Amino acid sequence: xxxxxxxxxxxxxxxxxxxxxxxxxxxxxxxxxxxxxxxxxxxxxxxxxxxxxxxxxxxxxxxxxxxxxxxxxxxxxxxxxxxxxxxxxxxxxxxxxxxxxxxxxxxxxxxxxxxxxxxxxxxxxxxxxxxxxxxxxxxxxxxxxxxxxxxxxxxxxxxxxxxxxxxxxxxxxxxxxxxxxxxxxxxxxxxxxxxxxxxxxxxxxxxxxxxxxxxxxxxxxxxxxxxxxxxxxxxxxxxxxxxxxxxxxxxxxxxxxxxxxxxxxxxxxxxxxxxxxxxxxxxxxxxxxxxxxxxxxxxxxxxxxxxxxxxxxxxxxxxxxxxxxxxxxxxxxxxxxxxxxxxxxxxxxxxxxxxxxxxxxxxxxxxxxxxxxxxxxxxxxxxxxxxxxxxxxxxxxxxxx
Amino acid sequence: xxxxxxxxxxxxxxxxxxxxxxxxxxxxxxxxxxxxxxxxxxxxxxxxxxxxxxxxxxxxxxxxxxxxxxxxxxxxxxxxxxxxxxxxxxxxxxxxxxxxxxxxxxxxxxxxxxxxxxxxxxxxxxxxxxxxxxxxxxxxxxxxxxxxxxxxxxxxxxxxxxxxxxxxxxxxxxxxxxxxxxxxxxxxxxxxxxxxxxxxxxxxxxxxxxxxxxxxxxxxxxxxxxxxxxxxxxxxxxxxxxxxxxxxxxxxxxxxxxxxxxxxxxxxxxxxxxxxxxxxxxxxxxxxxxxxxxxxxxxxxxxxxxxxxxxxxxxxxxxxxxxxxxxxxxxxxxxxxxxxxxxxxxxxxxxxxxxxxxxxxxxxxxxxxxxxxxxxxxxxxxxxxxxxxxxxxxxxxxxxx
Numbered sequence: 119x120x121x122x123x124x125x126x127x128x129x130x131x132x133x134x135x136x137x138x139x140x141x142x143x144x145x146x147x148x149x150x151x152x153x154x155x156x157x158x159x160x161x162x163x164x165x166x167x168x169x170x171x172x173x174x175x176x177x178x179x180x181x182x183x184x185x186x187x188x189x190x191x192x193x194x195x196x197x198x199x200x201x202x203x204x205x206x207x208x209x210x211x212x213x214x215x216x217x218x219x220x221x222x223x224x225x226x227x228x229x230x231x232x233x234x235x236x237x238x239x240x241x242x243x244x245x246x247x248x249x250x251x252x253x254x255x256x257x258x259x260x261x262x263x264x265x266x267x268x269x270x271x272x273x274x275x276x277x278x279x280x281x282x283x284x285x286x287x288x289x290x291x292x293x294x295x296x297x298x299x300x301x302x303x304x305x306x307x308x309x310x311x312x313x314x315x316x317x318x319x320x321x322x323x324x325x326x327x328x329x330x331x332x333x334x335x336x337x338x339x340x341x342x343x344x345x346x347x348x349x350x351x352x353x354x355x356x357x358x359x360x361x362x363x364x365x366x367x368x369x370x371x372x373x374x375x376x377x378x379x380x381x382x383x384x385x386x387x388x389x390x391x392x393x394x395x396x397x398x399x400x401x402x403x404x405x406x407x408x409x410x411x412x413x414x415x416x417x418x419x420x421x422x423x424x425x426x427x428x429x430x431x432x433x434x435x436x437x438x439x440x441x442x443x444x445x446x447x448x449x450x451x452x453x454x455x456x457x458x459x460x461x462x463x464x465x466x467x468x469x470x471x472x473x474x475x476x477x478x479x480x481x482x483x484x485x486x487x488x489x490x491x492x493x494x495x496x497x498x499x500x501x502x503x504x505x506x507x508x509x510x511x512x513x514x515x516x517x518x519x
Numbered sequence: 520x521x522x523x524x525x526x527x528x529x530x531x532x533x534x535x536x537x538x539x540x541x542x543x544x545x546x547x548x549x550x551x552x553x554x555x556x557x558x559x560x561x562x563x564x565x566x567x568x569x570x571x572x573x574x575x576x577x578x579x580x581x582x583x584x585x586x587x588x589x590x591x592x593x594x595x596x597x598x599x600x601x602x603x604x605x606x607x608x609x610x611x612x613x614x615x616x617x618x619x620x621x622x623x624x625x626x627x628x629x630x631x632x633x634x635x636x637x638x639x640x641x642x643x644x645x646x647x648x649x650x651x652x653x654x655x656x657x658x659x660x661x662x663x664x665x666x667x668x669x670x671x672x673x674x675x676x677x678x679x680x681x682x683x684x685x686x687x688x689x690x691x692x693x694x695x696x697x698x699x700x701x702x703x704x705x706x707x708x709x710x711x712x713x714x715x716x717x718x719x720x721x722x723x724x725x726x727x728x729x730x731x732x733x734x735x736x737x738x739x740x741x742x743x744x745x746x747x748x749x750x751x752x753x754x755x756x757x758x759x760x761x762x763x764x765x766x767x768x769x770x771x772x773x774x775x776x777x778x779x780x781x782x783x784x785x786x787x788x789x790x791x792x793x794x795x796x797x798x799x800x801x802x803x804x805x806x807x808x809x810x811x812x813x814x815x816x817x818x819x820x821x822x823x824x825x826x827x828x829x830x831x832x833x834x835x836x837x838x839x840x841x842x843x844x845x846x847x848x849x850x851x852x853x854x855x856x857x858x859x860x861x862x863x864x865x866x867x868x869x870x871x872x873x874x875x876x877x878x879x880x881x882x883x884x885x886x887x888x889x890x891x892x893x894x895x896x897x898x899x900x901x902x903x904x905x906x907x908x909x910x911x912x913x914x915x916x917x918x919x920x
Contacts, residue, residue: 191648207656247592247646254682259660259673262681272660280663280688281655283681 139327153298161216163223164350166343171227191239265309290317339368361425364409369401456497540728554699562617564624565751567744572628592640666710691718740769762826765810770802857898
C-alpha cells in the first residue's frame with residue numbers, strides 16, 4: 119500500500135496549525151479550498167517559492183481547489199514579512215505586470231487551468247471604515263509585535279509604519295473572502311496565517327488550517343533563498359545555469375534540497391542523508407543527482423543529464439591538466455559493445471589488476487569526466503567514455519579517445 | 520493699556536507648539552478656526568472640561584471661530600487617552616444622546632450660537648481603504664508608543680488594540696477636514712494634536728497650532744478631575760453641591776483653581792499664592808472665595824455667596840457648640856449703621872481692648888459664621904452678622920442675635 123494523501127501532503131511540511139487540522143479538513147470529504155497569497159512586489163520565482171507551489175500542486179493532484187490571491191491591493195502596501203524595512207508602494211500597473219510574470223513562472227509547477235485566481239482589490243478596495251475599525255479591534259499591538267520581523271525591527275529601533283499592521287489583517291480578510299480551508303505559506307508567513315484564523319472566526323467561519331513549508335536556504339546554504347541575496351535559482355533559468363548554481367550549494371543542504379525541491383520521498387532523503395553521514399555516499403555525486411533531478415523537473419526529463427555534461431565540459435575539465443596522455447579505448451576492455459571499467463583501468467595502466475581496479479573504485483578514487491564512479495563492475499557506453507578524462511586519485515589521468 | 524489678545528490667550532496655557540505659533544496665526548489678521556474635539560463617550564462635563572471651554576470662549580470673545588467636532592464616528596472606537604484599557608464601542612444612538620447632553624452643559628461656558636458644530640462621520644465614514652493606507656503610512660509604531668498612556672500600557676503588558684492606533688489618525692483627519700488653525704485640548708491630548716499637524720502637512724495644509732491647557736486636579740487634589748474618580752465638580756450641579764465640593768479641595772490647588780476656573784488674572788493668582796505662602800492669607804478664606812467665584816460663573820452673580828451661606832448653615836455651624844451664649848449686637852458697636860469689628864469683640868467680651876481685638880483679627884484668630892475675618896477695621900452689615908457665631912480661637916463663641 120502506498121502513502122496516504124495525508125502522508126504525502128505532510129511530507130516535508132514545517133508546521134500545521136492546529137496539529138490535526140488537515141486530517142479533520144480532509145475528513146470533510148469534499149475538495150478543500152487551499153489558498154496562497156501572492157506578493158506582486160516580487161515577480162521573480164525561484165526554488166524557494168517552488169517549495170510551496172509544489173505542495174500546492176500535490177493538493178491539486180489530489181483533487182483539491184487551489185485559490186491564488188494576487189495581492190494587487192495589498193501590493194500597494196508591500197509585505198514586510200522577513201524584510202527589515204518599510205517597503206514602497208507599487209503602482210497598479212507594476213502590480214499587473216508582475217502578476218503576469220508570476221503566472222508565467224508558476225505555470226512550470228502548477229496546473230494553472232484548474233486554479234482559481236482572485237485579486238484582493240475585489241473586496242479590500244471597498245472595505246468601509248467601519249469594517250476597518252472592527253478588523254483592527256481584533257488584534258493587539260503586543261500580538262502584532264510578536265511577529266518575528268516586527269519584533270526585531272522594533273527592538274533595534276528600526277521604523278515600523280502603522281500601515282504595516284494592516285497588512286496581516288488585510289491578508290486575513292482575503293481568507294474570509296475566499297472561505298479558505300487551508301492557507302499555505304513559508305514559515306515566515308505563520309503569523310499572518312494565524313491572524314487569518316482569528317478573523318475568519320470573527321466572521322463566523324470555520325478557521326483555516328495554517329500549513330507552512332520550511333524556508334529553503336539559498337545556494338550559499340546560509341540565508342533563505344532570495345533574489346536580493348543573489349543566492350537564488352530561478353524557475354525559468356536556462357538548464358545549465360540552474361545546474362551550475364545547484365552545484366554550488368554546500369553539502370549540508372543536499373538533503374534539504376532533495377526533500378523540498380525534487381520528487382524524492384522522505385525515505386529516499388533519509389537514505390541519502392545517512393549515506394552522506396557515514397561516508398558511504400559522496401557529497402559531490404549526490405549534489406549532481408539533486409541538480410539533475412531539479413533541472414529535469416523544470417526543463418523536462420534528460421535535461422538534467424545534458425546540463426551536467428555541458429557543465430562538466432565547461433567547468434570540470436578545467437581541473438584536468440592539459441598534458442594528459444591520450445589513450446584509445448582499448449578493444450580488450452570492451453565486452454558486448456560496452457566498456458568494462460576494471461579492465462579499462464588495467465589496460466590504460468591506471469591499475470595493476472582487476473582486483474586493484476575494483477578496490478580503487480570502491481574507495482571512491484576513480485573519476486570519469488570529473489564524476490566519481492561508484493560501481494566497480496560498471497559497463498559504460500563507449501560514447502559516454504570517449505573524450506573524457508579517466509582519473510585515479512588526484513594525479514593520475516588519461517584522456518580516452 | 521490692558522493685556523493684549525495674545526497675553527490673554529496664553530494665560531494659564533500648558534503648551535503651545537510651535538512656541539510662537541499662535542502669534543503667527545494671529546498675525547494673519549483673520550478669524551482663526553479653533554478646533555476642539557468632543558469625545559461623545561463622556562457626556563458629563565465638569566470643571567476640568569471647562570478649563571478648555573473657557574479658553575475657547577475667550578477665542579470667541581476675541582472674534583475667532585470655534586469649531587466643535589462631535590466624534591460620532593470615532594466614538595465607535597472610544598478615545599483611550601489617559602485611560603488604561605481599551606474601551607467599548609458606542610452605538611450611534613448613545614452618541615447622539617451624549618452629544619445633546621454635552622451641548623446642554625457646554626452652553627454654560629460657550630456661546631453656542633456662534634459655534635460651528637461638525638460630526639466627524641461626515642468625512643470619516645466614507646474614508647476609503649486607500650486613504651486609510653496612506654494615512655497609516657504617515658506614522659510609525661514607535662511614534663505611537665511614545666504617547667504616554669500607550670507607553671505605560673505597553674510596558675505593563677496591558678493590551679492596546681490596533682484600532683486605538685487609528686484614533687489619533689482619525690482625529691488628525693478631522694483637522695484636515697475643517698482646516699483647523701488651532702486645536703485645543705488638555706495636555707493628555709498633546710500627542711493626538713501633534714499627529715494632526717503631521718497629517719495636515721501631508722495634505723498640503725499649513726499645520727495647526729497645538730494649544731493645550733493644564734489638566735485640572737479633581738477635588739482630591741491628586742488625580743485629574745474625572746467622573747470615574749468621583750473627584751469632579753459638574754458644570755450643571757446645583758450651586759450648593761458645587762460650593763460644598765469646592766470647599767473640599769486641598770490648600771495646594773487653590774491657586775490652580777483660581778487660575779483655571781475663575782476670571783482671576785495671572786496677577787491675582789500670583790498675589791493669592793504669595794499670600795498663602797507667607798501666611799498673610801488664610802487658605803480657608805481663599806478657598807471660599809474661589810468657590811463663590813466659580814458658583815457665580817455657573818449660577819449667576821450672587822449665587823456663590825448664597826451657596827456659601829447655605830453651606831455654612833448646614834456644615835459649618837455643626838462645629839459650633841450648641842450652648843453658645845446668645846448676645847444682642849451691642850448698640851455701642853454700631854457706627855453709621857454698620858458694626859465695627861474691634862468694638863464688637865470688646866463689647867461681647869471676646870477681647871479686652873480694641874488693640875487686642877485688632878491683634879486677634881490680624882493673627883487670623885477671629886471668625887464669623889465660620890469664616891475667618893482678615894480686616895481688623897472691618898465694618899459689617901448688621902444683617903450679615905445677625906444669627907452668626909462670632910468666634911475667637913477654637914473655644915470662645917457668642918451667637919449674635
